[in-house]
Amino acid sequence: RIRTGGGMQGILYASPISTCSRRVMCVLQEVGADWALKPIDLGKGQQKSAEMLAIQPYGKVPAWHGADGFMLFESRAIMQYAAQGSDLVPVSNTERAIMDQWISVEYSYFAPDFLQIYYMKVLKKVSLDEMKIQAHRTALEKTLDLLEGRLTSSGLPYLACAAFTLADLTYMCYFAQFGACELLDTLDDRPALAAWWARCAGRPSWEYIMANRMCEERIAKE
Numbered sequence: 326r327i328r329t330g331g332g333m334q335g336i337l338y339a340s341p342i343s344t345c346s347r348r349v350m351c352v353l354q355e356v357g358a359d360w361a362l363k364p365i366d367l368g369k370g371q372q373k374s375a376e377m378l379a380i381q382p383y384g385k386v387p388a389w390h391g392a393d394g395f396m397l398f399e400s401r402a403i404m405q406y407a408a409q410g411s412d413l414v415p416v417s418n419t420e421r422a423i424m425d426q427w428i429s430v431e432y433s434y435f436a437p438d439f440l441q442i443y444y445m446k447v448l449k450k451v452s453l454d455e456m457k458i459q460a461h462r463t464a465l466e467k468t469l470d471l472l473e474g475r476l477t478s479s480g481l482p483y484l485a486c487a488a489f490t491l492a493d494l495t496y497m498c499y500f501a502q503f504g505a506c507e508l509l510d511t512l513d514d515r516p517a518l519a520a521w522w523a524r525c526a527g528r529p530s531w532e533y534i535m536a537n538r539m540c541e542e543r544i545a546k547e
């Protein structure tokens with residue numbers, strides 16, 4: 326099988342500092358896509374403009390508009406679309422199934438608990454309630470234990486297989502906020518997960534999308 330990927334060309338409507346946007350920007354960098362950024366200022370409500378609603382009916386970021394006219398919203402769908410045929414998706418059926426399992430865990434269990442903490446501690450769009458934070462933290466720790474257990478029992482550096490895949494990538498935008506969410510101590514007694522996160526965060530794709538120069542270089546010309 327020939328591994329392709331990277332042939333994508335288009336514009337990503339995104340907020341460079343939003344978690345879901347970072348998921349997609351990281352994939353686009355990983356596969357070497359030819360992409361431009363249309364920055365959407367969430368604080369100014371630009372995600373609710375008529376132009377945005379035409380491409381993302383919920384008025385959220387990110388959304389993809391390909392040079393071929395293909396449009397797509399939902400960060401995980403864009404992530405999967407961009408990664409097709411690339412090294413981010415294992416060729417083996419079982420490895421791919423394990424990748425899908427951890428992506429589903431992220432979406433179904435990890436993100437719902439993590440985001441409640443993030444909304445309270447960082448975005449402040451939900452009023453701070455320490456009891457609720459504790460409950461979400463306890464629930465989140467179950468998933469952190471499962472991730473730690475997976476890495477430890479497999480002896481692998483990444484979640485699905487020996488290579489970095491979407492299973493790892495999909496969590497990165499949230500782990501990057503662990504400091505701001507006062508969750509970094511959860512890694513103290515989970516050494517395999519801490520090492521995994523250091524490995525992921527050191528990827529050139531991630532360092533690039535987190536760097537200030539990224540916006541200047543990627544901004545779409547009007």
Ligand SMILES: N[C@@H](CCC(=O)N[C@@H](CS)C(=O)NCC(=O)O)C(=O)O
Nearest residue numbers: 343344345367385386387399400401
């Ligand atoms: N499930 C969606 C979530 C999109 C989402 O909630 N985006 C946030 C930024 S991470 C947003 O646009 N918030 C602004 C708003 O809701 O008005 C995805 O994965 O794309």
